[in-house]
Amino acid sequence: GAGVSQSPRYKVAKRGQDVALRCDPISGHVSLFWYQQALGQGPEFLTYFQNEAQLDKSGLPSDRFFAERPEGSVSTLKIQRTQQEDSAVYLCASSLHAGEQYFGPGTRLTVT
Amino acid sequence: AQRVTQPEKLLSVFKGAPVELKCNYSYSGSPELFWYVQYSRQRLQLLLRHISRESIKGFTADLNKGETSFHLKKPFAQEEDSAMYYCALGYKGYSTLTFGKGTMLLVSP
Numbered sequence: 001g002a003g004v005s006q007s008p009r010y011k012v013a014k015r016g017q018d019v020a021l022r023c024d025p026i027s028g029h030v031s032l033f034w035y036q037q038a039l040g041q042g043p044e045f046l047t048y049f050q051n052e053a054q055l056d057k058s059g060l061p062s063d064r065f066f067a068e069r070p071e072g073s074v075s076t077l078k079i080q081r082t083q084q085e086d087s088a089v090y091l092c093a094s095s096l097h098a099g100e101q102y103f104g105p106g107t108r109l110t111v112t
Numbered sequence: 113a114q115r116v117t118q119p120e121k122l123l124s125v126f127k128g129a130p131v132e133l134k135c136n137y138s139y140s141g142s143p144e145l146f147w148y149v150q151y152s153r154q155r156l157q158l159l160l161r162h163i164s165r166e167s168i169k170g171f172t173a174d175l176n177k178g179e180t181s182f183h184l185k186k187p188f189a190q191e192e193d194s195a196m197y198y199c200a201l202g203y204k205g206y207s208t209l210t211f212g213k214g215t216m217l218l219v220s221p
Contacts (some may be wrong), residue, residue: 003155033208042116042198042211056208076151101209103156109145 002026004104006092009055012110013082016053021107032075032103035069035091043091049075081109114139116201118212126220133184133215135173135199144202145175145182146209151195151215159184159197169193189219 005024035043045059051072065090091103115138147159162175181187200209
């Protein structure tokens with residue numbers, strides 16, 4: 001079956017622009033995670049959803065970052081007024097409850 | 113706070129040689145440990161988790177709570193093992209993951 005998909009795969013934004021990154025999890029997966037992976041680093045946790053409820057947003061680096069999953073399926077990560085330090089690969093993962101996480105291909109964001 | 117350390121950025125071995133990728137963790141609770149792998153141009157995928165105690169693609173990893181380690185081992189490396197390997201610690205009950213910085217394994221013919 002289809003895995004986790006993310007769009008766009010690549011995004012270039014000028015500093016100060018807003019961006020929206022989309023994640024389509026595996027159908028039926030209750031849990032959804034967002035991670036940020038800077039160059040040369042491992043993925044870092046941003047936020048977690050269980051169905052439509054955002055249960056943990058402790059990893060969001062600033063109030064410019066906002067995530068939603070209104071119907072418990074597709075999720076969007078929004079970054080307002082992008083800064084150069086936001087340049088990274090943003091990974092989405094989904095899982096059945098607390099099981100194995102299945103990762104998407106990521107969105108590479110470059111802020112110029 | 114939880115932390116995962118992978119001391120080697122790059123590990124280069126010849127085909128048929130033994131491989132050990134090191135991982136140490138710091139966590140006050142009961143840890144769940146994982147190894148994830150990313151092959152070239154592919155997405156991150158689970159290789160193995162300590163709970164299942166499986167051997168996947170010839171790799172094994174044993175959780176050593178005394179040494180707070182979860183090293184990944186394979187007795188005879190293959191060229192197709194070349195990839196980026198991440199050790200990860202699951203916590204908060206729903207397995208939010210803390211990753212190490214990763215080790216690139218290069219297996220030469």
